[in-house]
Amino acid sequence: QVQLVESGGGLVQPGGSLRLSCAASGFTFSSYWMNWVRQAPGKGLEWVSNINSGGGITYYAESVKGRFTISRDNAKNTLYLQMNSLKPEDTAVYYCAKDDEDGMDYWGKGTLVTVSS
Numbered sequence: 001q002v003q004l005v006e007s008g009g010g011l012v013q014p015g016g017s018l019r020l021s022c023a024a025s026g027f028t029f030s031s032y033w034m035n036w037v038r039q040a041p042g043k044g045l046e047w048v049s050n051i052n053s054g055g056g057i058t059y060y061a062e063s064v065k066g067r068f069t070i071s072r073d074n075a076k077n078t079l080y081l082q083m084n085s086l087k088p089e090d091t092a093v094y095y096c097a098k099d100d101e102d103g104m105d106y107w108g109k110g111t112l113v114t115v116s117s
Contacts, residue, residue: 006021009113014087014117020094032098036049037104083113088115
């Protein structure tokens with residue numbers, strides 16, 4: 001069955017960096033667009049970024065553009081999110097999600113990122 005397992009979250013100071021990973025299994029990872037979505041405490045879901053199946057096309061929310069970089073390693077079935085210049089407002093649970101024709105059909109359980117001094 002499809003599994004998405006995020007890792008790499010933690011506590012970081014403002015201005016710091018983290019790299020999130022999402023290990024995928026149970027489907028042909030290299031055939032699908034993938035997403036990062038986050039949910040800040042007490043707020044709704046916010047789409048962060050996505051990447052096409054080959055890794056050559058990426059899109060970002062305005063709130064993270066220029067600071068975050070999405071990438072993937074299809075040989076390792078792994079999705080990444082490099083987060084630099086982190087701000088307290090980036091504090092959230094970060095989820096990876098697989099795309100299908102009608103939206104995001106599978107989600108991981110998330111990894112918590114806390115940006116605080």
